[in-house]
Amino acid sequence: MKVTLHSGKTEELEIGHLTVEKLLQSLKISQGEVLVVLDGEIIPEDYVLCNSDEIRIIHVVFGG
Numbered sequence: 001m002k003v004t005l006h007s008g009k010t011e012e013l014e015i016g017h018l019t020v021e022k023l024l025q026s027l028k029i030s031q032g033e034v035l036v037v038l039d040g041e042i043i044p045e046d047y048v049l050c051n052s053d054e055i056r057i058i059h060v061v062f063g064g
Contacts, residue, residue, distance in 0.1 A: 001013050001014070001015055001049060001050070001051050001052070001053050001054070001055065002053075002054040002055070003023075003027075003054075003055055003056075003057065004054075004055070004056040004057065005027075005057050006034060006057050006058055006059035014051060015049060015050075015051060016050075016051070017048050017049070017050055018048070018049050019045065019046055019047065019048055019049070020036050020043060020044065020045045020046070020047050020049060021045040021046065023036075023049060024036070024045075024057075027057075029057065031045055033059060033060055034057050034058060034059055034060060035057075035058045035060055036055055036056070036057055036058075037055060037056045037057075037058060038053055038054070038055050038056075043055075
């Protein structure tokens with residue numbers, strides 16, 4: 001799987017089948033601070049990813 005991290009760095013990962021939640025845990029990224037995008041769509045934490053997916057992890061900024 002190709003993962004573009006919020007830092008802009010791209011990584012290739014072999015994951016088999018893994019949920020978004022488990023992927024973020026393995027990358028030590030807090031779910032509450034990011035959105036995960038696949039094909040231009042935000043995907044939920046229970047979505048099952050596979051090795052052919054290309055996702056982008058976007059850091060969400062809060063404030064006002």
